[in-house]
Amino acid sequence: MKVFVAGATGAIGRSLIPHLVKAGHHVTAITRSKEKLGTLYELGAEPILCDVFDAGRLGSVLAQAEPEAVINELTDLPQSLNPRKLGEYYAANNHVRREGTTNLLDAARGAGVHRFLAQGSAYWYAQSGGAVKTEEAPLYLDAPPPVGPSVRTIKEVEDAVLSAEGLEGVVLRYGFFYGPGTWYAKDGDVGRQVRKRRYPIIGNGEGTYSFIHVDDAASATVAALEGARPGVYNVVDDEPATAAEWMPVFAEAVGAKRPPRVPAFVARLIVGEAIVKWTLGMRGASNEKIKRELGWHPQYESWRQGFFEDTVTLSPRVRR
């Protein structure tokens, strides 16, 4: 299939392109940076210089590529994570998610695309009821800022994709990415902060997280491209876990001492009420639907093994 990828140089994109190429798809991918054109080529894609905010150019680039499907993995998040600056990060991210998706949807319709896959998040379910959520559960739309505006943005993106006329829309709600090039890599920002003992367990470490290795996120995306019915799919591993469970294992995997604990009231003074409330009340996600409907299974069933594997995906052109 001819596939167009936006966000191809990011954490998930770099894993995704080799998976798509290996599955026999022809990939056209965009970047804003001349320096990254070579990276995209090495990964196996046909690279094109394009900014999604330039709607005119995006339209002609997409029309020329004539893809059957578009995959939207656009984000704008920094490599280092300062929780005090989440408001700033999220504003940039919301901007590219909202306008980038609108421009991509318009360009896709103009180019006669059939299928549109977009990135969602599996860590923004509403903080009520059980610890692990299926796709029908409501999202955390009433969260205080800076979380609330991001959840509402993702809901707008999801709704736009799922209701786009003439397109089969699929939303992939990924869990927290870990693996090469992510915050949770050994050399990633969370890895570094945990080694410096600057990433403590808050309170009793309650709040349930769902993770996914970027290689598994990529294989799930290929499976969804090829076989998903329109709709929403959680893309997470088999073991949702509280911070009290996963953080000591993560610390061991990145060569750090056991993480310290801070009381919630101290954390609130440092990172703010909204982040503490979000993390302590977080719900995990179930991968039952994607397994049942697409027969997909994660290679890393749990972060318990995955955190210890800092694998690097070799691109098809490098492998040859």
Ligand SMILES: NC(=O)c1ccc[n+]([C@@H]2O[C@H](COP(=O)([O-])OP(=O)(O)OC[C@H]3O[C@@H](n4cnc5c(N)ncnc54)[C@H](OP(=O)(O)O)[C@@H]3O)[C@@H](O)[C@H]2O)c1
């Ligand atoms: N589910 C999750 O846990 C999750 C999800 C996403 C990100 N993250 C984390 O966020 C951190 C940074 O993410 P990242 O490495 O994916 O980088 P990023 O800086 O967020 O970029 C993501 C992708 O979006 C593209 N992009 C952004 N704005 C664009 C625009 N105006 N026009 C065209 N393309 C645009 C970038 O392309 P160019 O820069 O090449 O133009 C890049 O390919 C990582 O550590 C990752 O773990 C986590």
